[in-house]
Structure formats: C-alpha cells, structure tokens
Amino acid sequence: MIPCRELRETLLSRTTKTTAKGRKTSFNTFIRYTFGASAACLLLLQTACMQEQEAAASDLAVEETTEAPATPPDSASAAPQQATPATTATSTSLASASPAATEWSYPGPKPLPGAVLPGKRIIAFYGNLLSKRMGILGELPAQDMLAKLDEEVASWQKADSLTxxxxxxxxxxxxxxGHPSAGSKYRLRMTHKMIDDVLELAHQRNAIVFLDVQVxxxxxxxxxxxxxxxxxMPDVHLGIDPEFSxxxxxxxxxxxxxxDAADINYATExxxxxxxxxxxxxxLLIVHRFTQGMVTNYDQIELRPETQVVMHMDGWGHPALKKxxxxxxxxxxxxxxxxxKLFYKNDLRKSxxxxxxxxxxxxDPKPLYIQYQ
Structure with a gap:
C-alpha cells in the first residue's frame, strides 16, 4: 500500500476524470466542466487515506469489518425496492467463476442466447469524442484511436488465448x-450526431458500444x-456512473x-x-465503483436473464491501491x-x-470487462 501522502498529487487530478475543456468540432461546441475541484479533491484524498488506513489495520485474509455508510435517501422517482429479490447477488460466490467453465458458475440465472459474457472478454476504450481530456476515445484522431484499440485487443488475446x-x-x-444547465439538472445530453459517430467507428472494428450516463x-x-x-440496437449497451448521481x-x-440497488434494479428492468x-x-450494464458509498445495498441487486451486470473497478493510482x-x-x-479500469495517464503518475x-x-475473480481511459 502506498503512503497516503504520496497519493496526494495523484488524487488531486482525480476530478479531471469527467471534466474537460471543450474543443470546437463539426458538432456542437462542448461545454467546459466547472466542477468544484477543490472540494472534490479533498473528498477523494480522504477516501484514499481511509482505504489505506483500513488496509493497514486488517489482514487481507480476514473478513473486512468496516461498517458500511448509511444508505442515502433515494430520489423521488426511484423504482421501489423489492423486499425479496427473485435472484440476489449473494446466491453464488464469484471466487470460483471461470470463463472456461463448462457449467454456469456465476451468480444469477443463466443468460439467454447471444449474451456476450462469460464467453468473451470485453476490451473497451472510454471517453467522449468531443473532448481530449475525458479519455482515450476522444484524445486521439479516430483512426489512431482504433489502431491503439487493435493493439490492446491483441495484447489481451495473447495473455488469455482461451477467452x-x-x-x-x-x-x-x-x-x-458543475452548473445547473437545462432544467437545473446539472447534466448535459450529447447530440445524436455524436452517438452516431461512435456507432460508425465501432462498426469499423465489429465493436460493441456502451452509452454511459452521469445523471x-x-x-x-x-x-x-x-x-x-x-x-x-443489438450491439448497444449501458453504463451508469454513481459518482455523479x-x-x-x-x-x-x-x-x-x-x-442504491433500487436504481440499478430500475436500469436492469x-x-x-x-x-x-x-x-x-x-x-450489458456497467456500474462504476471505487468507494464503499457509491453503491448501497448491493445484495439486493436483482439479476435477470436479459441483463448482465458488471461491477466495474473505476479507481486509479498505484497498482497496489487499484488491487x-x-x-x-x-x-x-x-x-x-x-x-x-486502466488509466493511460493517471495510473502513471506514481507508477x-x-x-x-x-x-x-x-x-480473483478475473475481470471480463477491461476499460482504458
């Protein structure tokens, strides 16, 4: 584990994950984010320090005893939480899961024909085409980005030839x-033109597409x-980011x-x-997570044969902290x-x-969704 003070500089840039200076494009001009960077940096620094202190105080082989934070109030329109889910995440341990298993060994019902997981491992490039600072997807010219994706795909195929x-x-x-925007919702919807451009690029590599939502x-x-x-559309899936809910x-x-589980259950339903x-x-539903409080009542998330849920480790820093x-x-x-998730820039600040x-x-378990930002 890295000393907390050594992570200070790295954590101070964590808020740039989704903040970006807009650039003029053939679409609409992207609005620059104005998040409260100072407060966010302090919060993230405290979170990392807490993780470090917890790790230092307990043996990795001993069950974690840290008390989970209280569940925050749900939004008024959140779907009602089921008292007894049809299938909960605790029904099967993920520890023994293997993509090569001949029998279904993951929690929840066996998926319907055509499901991506666990038969494949997904290698995804993340970001926004209108920003060079939100991730690799928009950082490079389109064809250079696709060529780099090809390299990562080949690297993973070599590392695990069976998947x-x-x-x-x-x-x-x-x-x-960072400002109220339309309807005072503190969110900005991208144009259909941008989404169409992502789909066109994906078709060039027979890639699937995830649409990520920060509410x-x-x-x-x-x-x-x-x-x-x-x-x-058959090849378009969903990502949701609790960090900005x-x-x-x-x-x-x-x-x-x-x-909360109620929000995730609405998405899967x-x-x-x-x-x-x-x-x-x-x-597929990708749920970002890098702190305890980002997802509450995880054991009440309902699993359905029509939807596959991926809990995605979204933190960055030194490999020891990420693991x-x-x-x-x-x-x-x-x-x-x-x-x-792997960060091309932030992961290299202290490694x-x-x-x-x-x-x-x-x-353990082996991730089946790998994201590069």
Whole structure:
C-alpha cells in the first residue's frame, strides 16, 4: 500500500476524470466542466487515506469489518425496492467463476442466447469524442484511436488465448455539469450526431458500444428512455456512473455520489424490457465503483436473464491501491461479473507502467470487462 501522502498529487487530478475543456468540432461546441475541484479533491484524498488506513489495520485474509455508510435517501422517482429479490447477488460466490467453465458458475440465472459474457472478454476504450481530456476515445484522431484499440485487443488475446476478445467503445453521452444547465439538472445530453459517430467507428472494428450516463440531479428514470433509440440496437449497451448521481442536491464534483440497488434494479428492468420487446440479445450494464458509498445495498441487486451486470473497478493510482480497491468494493461485494479500469495517464503518475494483462488476470475473480481511459 502506498503512503497516503504520496497519493496526494495523484488524487488531486482525480476530478479531471469527467471534466474537460471543450474543443470546437463539426458538432456542437462542448461545454467546459466547472466542477468544484477543490472540494472534490479533498473528498477523494480522504477516501484514499481511509482505504489505506483500513488496509493497514486488517489482514487481507480476514473478513473486512468496516461498517458500511448509511444508505442515502433515494430520489423521488426511484423504482421501489423489492423486499425479496427473485435472484440476489449473494446466491453464488464469484471466487470460483471461470470463463472456461463448462457449467454456469456465476451468480444469477443463466443468460439467454447471444449474451456476450462469460464467453468473451470485453476490451473497451472510454471517453467522449468531443473532448481530449475525458479519455482515450476522444484524445486521439479516430483512426489512431482504433489502431491503439487493435493493439490492446491483441495484447489481451495473447495473455488469455482461451477467452475471445470483444472490442468496445464506451462513450459518455450524458455528462455531469458543475452548473445547473437545462432544467437545473446539472447534466448535459450529447447530440445524436455524436452517438452516431461512435456507432460508425465501432462498426469499423465489429465493436460493441456502451452509452454511459452521469445523471447529476436527474435520474435514470428520466435519462434512459431518452436513449431507447440506441439501446434497442443489438450491439448497444449501458453504463451508469454513481459518482455523479447527486441524490442530496450537491453540485457534481463537490462530493462522490451514489446509486442504491433500487436504481440499478430500475436500469436492469428497463434493459430487460427492451430485450423482450425487440427480441434482441441480452444487454450489458456497467456500474462504476471505487468507494464503499457509491453503491448501497448491493445484495439486493436483482439479476435477470436479459441483463448482465458488471461491477466495474473505476479507481486509479498505484497498482497496489487499484488491487486493494478491487478487493474491497468488487470482490467482497460480488454481484455478477467484474470489470477493471486502466488509466493511460493517471495510473502513471506514481507508477512507471500500466498494469499488464497478466497482472489483471491474476485477480480473483478475473475481470471480463477491461476499460482504458
């Protein structure tokens, strides 16, 4: 574990994950984010220090005893929480899961035909085409970005030849804002033109697409139906980011937000309804997470055959910190499948290299969704 003081400089840039200076494009001019950087940096520094202190105080082989934070109040439009879920994440341990298993060994019902997981490992490039600072997706010219994606796909295929690699583009299409914006929702919806451009690039590599939503003061109930035109397409899936779900009315970036199981259950139910209505393959749902409070009541998340849930380790920093975050918030609170993020820039601030595919494959359980930002 890295001393907390050594992480200070790294953590101070964590708030740039989704803040970006706009650049003029052939689409609309992207609005510059104005998050409360100082408050966010302090909060994130405290979070990392707390993780370090917890790790130092307990043996890794002993069950974690840290008390989870109280569940924040749900939004008024949140879907009601089921008292007894049909299938909960605690029904099966993820520790023994293997992509090569001949029998279904993951929590939840066996997926319908056409499901991506666990038969493939997804390698995704994340960001926004209108910003060079929100991730690799928009940082490089389109063809250079696709060529780099090809390299990562080949690297992962070499590291695990038994699991086919599925390339993906993961685009932020609803971005949290540091100002009220339209409707005082503190979020900005991207144009259909931008989403269409992502789809066109994906088709060049037979890649699937994820549309990522940062609700701000809005809700999933309000935002997801706006994307139905795309989510009903067979190769388009969904990502949701609790970090920017500000249920208590804070400005995005001033503190870390949260989703409850009820919010995630709404998303899986909505996606499942599209699968049934349009007779399409199962949908994937990526849920970002790097702190305890970002997801509450994980054991009440309902798993459905039409939707596959990936709990995605979204933290950055030194490999030791990333692995500890994965252990604490992904491995110890299993839902169904797992993901792991690599940051081309922020991960290198205190480490000479990115974690290799071989290092990530040594994690338990092995992530089946890998995201590069």
């Amino acid at each position: 086919p690699v599925q390339p993906a583009l993961h685009a932020i299409v609803v971005t949290a804002q 701000g003061h809005s809700t999933l109930q309000e935002e997801l139906p706006q994307l139905e035109k795309y989510l009903k 500000m249920k208590e009315g804070n400005v995005p970036g001033s503190r870390i937000g949260t989703f 909505y996606l499942s309804s599209l699968v049934k209505q349009y007779n399409i393959p199962p949908k 500890d975050t994965y252990r604490r918030y992904i491995q110890k609170e299993p839902v169904q499948f797992t993901g792991f 000479p290299r990115l974690m290799s595919p071989e290092e990530i494959l040594a994690l």
